[in-house]
Structures are given as C-alpha cells and as structure tokens.
Amino acid sequence: MATYTEQMQKIWRLYEEDGQPLPATARDVAAWAVRNKLWVPQPADVIAQCAEDLSRALREEYHKDKRGRRVRSKHAVRVNQGGKQITLWADMKTAPRKHMEMAFSQRRQQIVGDCVQLSRDVASYNEEHADQQPIQLVLDFTDDVREAEFGDEAAA
Template identity: 55%
Template sequence: MSYNEQLQRIVKKYEDAGNPLPATAHDIALWAIEQGLWEPQRSTVVDRCAEEIARAMREEHITDPQGRRVRVKHVATVERNGRQAAFWADMRTAPREHMEIAFQQRRQQIVGDCRQLKWDVDSYNQNHNAGEDLQMVFDFTLDLEEIEALAAIA
C-alpha cells in the first residue's frame, strides 16, 4: 500500500470514528497523531523540511526593472545520473536551459490543472447539477490583458 493510500485510510478511519467532513487537514492530522495512527519518520521530517523550503523559494519575488513582481526561484525536474530530481535555480543567474525547462514544465502543470478542472466541471454538470450547466472558458488571453491593463493604471 502506498503512503498516499495509508493517509487516505487514516482519513477514512477519522470519518468512521464519527468525525464528519468537511474538516481541515490539520484537524485530521492532529486526530491521527493522537490516535497513534501517524508518527514522523526521519525521511518524513526531511521531506517536510524540503517541502517548506520549496514553498519559501516559490514565494520569493522581486520587482523587475519594468515594475513587474516576478518569482525569483524556479524549479526544473531533470534526469541526472540516471535519476530524476527537481533542481532549483535563481532566474537571475540560472542557465537559459534551466529556465526553458522550468517554464515549459510550469506551463504543462497549468494545462494539467485546466484538464482536471474541465473533467471536474463536466462530471458535476453531467452527474450532480440539476440546473443549467456551469461553463468554463480556458482561453486566458482576455484575463491576462485585463490584469496587465489594470497594472499599467496602478
């Protein structure tokens, strides 16, 4: 059983114990620890630290010379020595190849998020929506133009 499946089983036990959803992940985690269903392993602690460092790097921004607030650190997942790993770099000093990979991979994440959103909306409309279908527009051109126009005014 995978680690995710183990965590999903903990959530099921949480529900079976009479704790209703919706609940916060924090509440479920506290319950799981109190029940002795989860305890940190060294690898879990290291993974958690790495996740927090990655989150902090994602949130580091600067204002560029044109006044845009931009992310400084970017991740690219590449294969090195036969193993795949996520490497972070600062866009001000990163090789162009790193940035090209990072930007393409981020774009693919956005496409994946849009695909999942489309599936979710389609499933809701077909299986749970008693009213008019909810509509999603996946062309973000006008959204981006509007954001940039508002930024130019500010």
C-alpha cells in the same frame, strides 16, 4: 504495500468514517491522525518536511524586475537523475537559459494538466447533477491575464 500517498488517502477516509467534521482542513485531519496514532513522524519525515517547507518558500519568493513587475525569483525543474526524479531549483537572475526554458515549459504543462483535470471534474459534476443548471467553464484566460497585468501596472 501501499504508497505513502495511498496511506495519506486512507487517513482521510478513516477521518470521514470516524464522523469527523467536513469540509476539513488538511491540518485538522493531520491533527486527528496524530492524536489517533495513524501517523507517526519518522526521521526521514523531518528532512522531507524541511524540504517541502523550503520548496514552498522558494515558490513564494519574488522580486521587482527593471520595469517594476513582480516576478518569481526561484524556478524549479524536474529531472531524472540516477533513476530518481528530483527537483532542481535556481534563481532566475543566475540560472542557465536551458534551466529557465525547462522551468517555464514544465509550469505551462502543469497549468494544462490542471485545466484538463478541472474540465473533467466540471463535466462529471454537471452529469451527476443533470437536474441543475450546468456549471460553465471557460478555459480561455486571455482576458483574465490581460486584466491581471493591467491591475499590476496600475498598482505600481
């Protein structure tokens, strides 16, 4: 039996095979899937959608710290509980230090994972398009972070 993720990936392939316009937004593909009865919401989907919307909103909540920096308020930690992976959210102002250490560490690992995947994607693209100038990828973000922090300070 296919996982839910595999079912979603199949919907994308069916959208492509149907000759629908590409590139496309996920919303366009979702609307097409619903119209064609390839995806029908289940009661659990409503709760899952609410939880996803809530998580998205929590990720986007910021406040100004004592120095006027814009910082994320809510932080998530993925843990295994009862044999299931769950995400626990906490507010930065009241979260235990252990929660924040885990949250920062896990976010850093997500960034590393994104960089590894981006590096693989660029290398593969460059190999597949060897007749073109290779796309250069710089993974040292020191200057980018410094510039962004300076921009934040200048705007404050």
